[in-house]
Amino acid sequence: MLQIAFFAFIALTLIGALTVLLTRNVLYSAYALLLTLLGVAALFVFAGADFLAVSQIIIYVGGVLVLVLFGVMLTSKPTTISTSTVVASERSNAILAGSRGVWLGVLLAAGLFFGLSRLLMNAHFALFDQPISKAPTTIDTIGKQLMTEYIVPFEVISILLLVALVGAGYLAKKSIKP
Amino acid sequence: MLSQFGIMFLFILTAFAFIGGILLFGKLLRPDRPTEEKLTTYESGEEPVGNAGVQFNPRFYVVALVFVLFDVELVLLFPWATVFGQPTLIAETGGLWGWFALTEAVVFVVILALGLAYAWAKGYLDWEKPQPQLPTVATKVPTTLYEQVNERYKRPTTP
Numbered sequence: 001m002l003q004i005a006f007f008a009f010i011a012l013t014l015i016g017a018l019t020v021l022l023t024r025n026v027l028y029s030a031y032a033l034l035l036t037l038l039g040v041a042a043l044f045v046f047a048g049a050d051f052l053a054v055s056q057i058i059i060y061v062g063g064v065l066v067l068v069l070f071g072v073m074l075t076s077k078p079t080t081i082s083t084s085t086v087v088a089s090e091r092s093n094a095i096l097a098g099s100r101g102v103w104l105g106v107l108l109a110a111g112l113f114f115g116l117s118r119l120l121m122n123a124h125f126a127l128f129d130q131p132i133s134k135a136p137t138t139i140d141t142i143g144k145q146l147m148t149e150y151i152v153p154f155e156v157i158s159i160l161l162l163v164a165l166v167g168a169g170y171l172a173k174k175s176i177k178p
Numbered sequence: 179m180l181s182q183f184g185i186m187f188l189f190i191l192t193a194f195a196f197i198g199g200i201l202l203f204g205k206l207l208r209p210d211r212p213t214e215e216k217l218t219t220y221e222s223g224e225e226p227v228g229n230a231g232v233q234f235n236p237r238f239y240v241v242a243l244v245f246v247l248f249d250v251e252l253v254l255l256f257p258w259a260t261v262f263g264q265p266t267l268i269a270e271t272g273g274l275w276g277w278f279a280l281t282e283a284v285v286f287v288v289i290l291a292l293g294l295a296y297a298w299a300k301g302y303l304d305w306e307k308p309q310p311q312l313p314t315v316a317t318k319v320p321t322t323l324y325e326q327v328n329e330r331y332k333r334p335t336t337p
Contacts, residue, residue: 002180005188012195035198042191045184053187055253063246070239137181143257144267147279154282157254158289165247165293169302172240 006046013039026072033068037061051139237305244297251290258283 016036020029037060044053127145146154180188219226261267262279271278297303 005192009188009191009195035195038191038195042188045180045187045191048180048184050181050184050187051257053184058253059246059249063242063249067239067242067246070242074236074239137183139257139260143259143261146254146257147261147282151282154254155285155289158251158286161247161250162289162293165244165290166296168243168247169240169297169300172236172243173300173302 006043009039009042009046012036013043027069030065030068030072034061034065037065048138050137051142240302244294244303247293248290251287254286255283 013036016032016034016039019032020036023029023032037056041053041056041061044050044056126149127141258279262283263276267275
């Protein structure tokens with residue numbers, strides 16, 4: 001039963017990702033991205049990472065996807081209203097990319113995948129050496145680690161978020177003024 | 179391998195994914211013979227004009243960006259909140275653990291609050307209203323003439 005659910009979520013993730021890739025409508029691909037992110041969150045649960053799954057939902061589905069949708073709606077140029085056979089609600093929000101070469105993108109994605117997988121394979125995580133905790137949830141372990149071993153990254157993250165906040169505000173302010 | 183919460187969470191996720199699945203299967207099963215009348219938005223008999231994908235106010239984007247940043251902060255504060263007040267940890271360290279965790283979290287929040295205060299003070303969060311366009315008429319008549327006319331035919335104020 002668990003295996004069926006596992007493969008169903010894999011299928012959901014892959015179908016969502018393929019829809020993102022293949023659909024012509026940017027809005028449809030944003031909604032398909034929602035399905036992919038839900039599937040990835042479920043796969044995190046299967047990997048025993050409950051907290052990561054909830055974070056995935058809170059940050060990606062709740063925040064980043066809204067940002068993507070806003071981005072799509074901000075950039076979609078209203079086409080001139082024509083009384084042709086094309087129905088207005090059917091018209092897609094197409095974005096023409098500068099480079100239309102397929103193989104460049106495939107090569108870039110393959111290189112990125114190879115590099116990231118190499119990095120993960122060669123990484124040495126300190127928690128792997130310790131015995132598996134018997135805590136009912138992973139959030140307890142994460143909290144203790146965050147407050148002891150990773151206290152400096154924890155504070156550095158706040159600086160990073162501060163920089164991102166100031167930079168985002170500045171860029172948005174700049175781009176609005178024509 | 180799966181925790182109790184994990185099983186619950188999978189059910190919640192399945193419920194959300196099911197909405198997409200049902201819509202997809204409905205699309206596959208139903209007859210699809212679109213006409214222009216069927217595809218138009220229902221607007222109580224009114225003829226709709228234009229596309230639903232209109233351009234949004236760019237201010238929404240800034241608010242969404244700020245929201246995402248504080249979302250990340252929230253996610254980082256959740257694990258802190260679970261271990262901050264644990265009696266065993268506090269007892270083991272003689273009360274030092276609670277003060278240490280509290281100080282670290284306060285530093286974390288204050289740094290981010292500083293960013294919010296900066297964005298607020300700089301006016302990044304202000305909602306820019308469009309400037310009303312006052313119509314101007316090219317005329318030779320100076321505005322003082324109008325004022326004189328108004329003065330002349332002013333209605334006497336009744337007490």
